[in-house]
Amino acid sequence: MATDLRPGRKGRRPAPPDGPPAARRTWRARLARLDVKGAPYAFISPFYLVFLIFGAFPLVYTLWVSLHDWGLASGEREWVGLDNYEYLLTDGDFWHATVNTLGIFALSTIPQLIIAMFLASQLNRTMRAPTLFRIGMVAPLITSTAAVAIVFAQLFDHDYGFVNWGLDLIGIGPIDWQVSRGWSWAAIATMVNWRWTGYNTLIFLAAMQAIPKDLYEAAAIDGASRIRQFWQITVPLLRPTIIFTVIISTIGGLQLFTEPVLFSVDTPNKMDGGALHQFQTITMYMFDNAFGDDRYGYGATVAWALFLMIIVFSLLNFLFIRRTGGAK
């Protein structure tokens, strides 16, 4: 059918120039050609317009801003070269926030992916009501982060929180989830885990369903236990998916913002992340510098440092997983 039609379209183009109807035809043909040639560019241009103005330009401009002492309220704008970056390297608050971010990141990503993998292997069976389980598990994803952060902040409340009440039942004394550095990381990581485990479970499940089942049957005939099958068939074949989820989690985890901001209940400045900045993340530190302290130049420096960190960590994770996979 396609081959029948194509010559027809081509044949229309060279219109013989004789008489007024033909002239109109040429004009039409020209318009049609313009349409064919120009339409694709017209169709993709809205994206590029939006992206150039609000995506690419800000990213590059961040670099420019970071080379200045720049205040919007004060009107200050002074070229300082690399001074901001030099300051960043010795800025204790920045490194403190970095350690917080990495700590929360580790506490959220690692258990999350392990649990997700386990749950996916459980879901990857013949069962009743599979859709119910899947829908239930991604329910956290559709809730709004800010709302859930508030609910969790209450659940982790020192005096009236559900968590401490539960711990009390099994004889563990009340934990001060807000004040202690480690416990606050754990509480925030719990929010992240709660939200994203189901999502990763479904991603893993989709990948597991793509693995041909006769591989497992063959392994079973050879006497491989289920656990061995999991490690020697499922995990290696899931490697691209694992890399995907790790990188997605890295990008999200290093930019963590909403959860710790709303977890903070006792401090007047929510960007502090607790009185001792015990759960202030890098993004909060950037936000506070720029929008709180009117230090847009230094805020931009922090943004670039974070951006580089995301790239480095994604690459490291990628290489690490490829290597450990290759060794098997």
Place this chain on the structure above:
Amino acid sequence: MSMLLTRSAGAGKRPGRFRGLWNASPLTYLTLIAALLMSIFPIYWMIVVATRSNDVVSDVPPPVLPGGQVADNMGRLFDNPDAYFAKGLLNSFIASGCVTVSTVFFASLAGFAFAKLRFRGKNALLLTIIATMMIPVQMGIIPLYMIMVKLGWQNQLQAVIIPFLVTGFGVFMMRQYADQAVPDELIEAARVDGCTTFGIYWRVVLPALRPAAGVLGLFTFMQTWNEFMWPLAVLSPDNPTVQLSINNLANAYFKDYTLMFAGTTVAILPLLVVFIVFGRQIIGGIMEGAIKA
């Protein structure tokens, strides 16, 4: 062939040692039910508190069933002078609606061009789209804010709409779908019938893209609805999105749990409705890799 065999094994027909290999054991159900309860519990708890009065919340043991204080709490929520809750809701609906419609429209338009039209520089341009997906948008919020100041858009609703009218991710997703969902013959036929390129998009391509467009729309709506950092930077407390309204409440009324939770419940409600209606499509979207975290 072997796939067919395993199919029937999955249905439990095949005798012998493979029977049960892919069947869920009671332990599996137990694990999954536990996971399900953990997933649902905070949402359920939120609704319980939102329907109670404050003196019950600190009860030991905690209340397990929703109470009858809904109207009272909702009244307090919408009357609260600091939250600007009604305005926040309206703003969120406007912003999420605009961004969703525009993203679906422009992304499917561009996705169609990339999948089905021939033009110079196509592959290079497609690569730049993929590259843009890697860039975390939040990293540019400082200059983005400066642009808004220049345009005089601080505290204007368009500041949370215009920069997000279309995303590289959306374009790429629609391109992938259009590539396999729209037959070339259909496009050629429409062209022979004298359709303009836009006419082809509107009459032939867009209807064919509807399933993917639906998923993209759902996720765009949810994402825009949930956006927190950028609205916090550019809008002020008296012209909030619903997430900022919650934040307003958290700043002043944190110990008033029923008020807070009434707020969070209302903020989640539209998403919950979307989820209940389109749950299957959302699951499908995630499993086909259609959404990015």
